[in-house]
Amino acid sequence: MLPRIGDSLSFLYADVVRIVQDDTGVCAETTSADGDISRVYLPTSLVSCLLLGPGTSITQPALTTFARHGTTVVCTGSGGVRCYSATTPDSLTTRWLERQVHQWSDTERRLAVAQQMYLMRFTTKVPATTPLNKLRGLEGQRMKALYKLLAQQHGIGRFRRAYDPAAWDDQDPVNLALSSANTCLYGIVHSALVALGCSPALGFVHQGKQHAFVYDLADLYKAELTIPLAFSLHDSPQPERDARRAFRKELRLFKLLPRIVHDVQTLLAPEETEAVPESQTAQLVNLWDPEVGSVPAGTNYAVSEE
8 A cells, every 4th residue: 555645745554574674675575385585675765654564573774774764664453554653753844743733722723723624524514603612513413413314224223322441342233333443543543643743642622632633633534434334334243343344445445544644734734725845854953943933953153252
């Protein structure tokens, strides 16, 4: 899976391979039942985010090479679903993190982003001046209507969304499938945010959790992706497993990673009509100045006595 993404980001997913460094470069090795080793060399300078799925191992020299090229390495579940941990290279630019903090730190700007996120979820036009509390109410009505429609289509009667970790096995198949599919969605969103250098903790609608921004973005896609999938598994004997497999199977068709990156950029930099053609890695660190912004580092700014 190597989709081209927003600002020249590319993602490469690998599983059941051993990633090593040799005299030529970094390669992914697989061993056949006969003991034959097959190698595929990876374009380390072109990949911005490497997703390592189950069954992978990576050597320290290979990991060093990825770090040197500014590649973010993310440990994920199968098919890129779920994000367990990630390395952030020192060369990763803080451009999008700074935009996120800029929008989040001011009440009016944060409110504007929250309103835009709610507006992105509606299929019908809503005035941009609609207050946030009314948008929440409209969003709640829309979700109830969607649940009712899908329940009628699948003939399962009345449905109520419930999530109770303490009584997990007592939930109905739709709720189990929905919780499982949403977890997969959170992992994909988390992977994209890590690759962009954003903070998953600084949410605009949600707050108080380390994954607040993940929950914000995931809500943009649930009505289209995870909710219909969960209702289609209402009679599944293993709804959690089937939800993960179905979501993973259709992941390429969703083209979700490019959408996430585009939506993040649109929300955090609404004044930019298109992605700035700059590199995702910053070669030099700068110093902050309250009047001019960034000034070069490595310079002695002491005033000469002469």
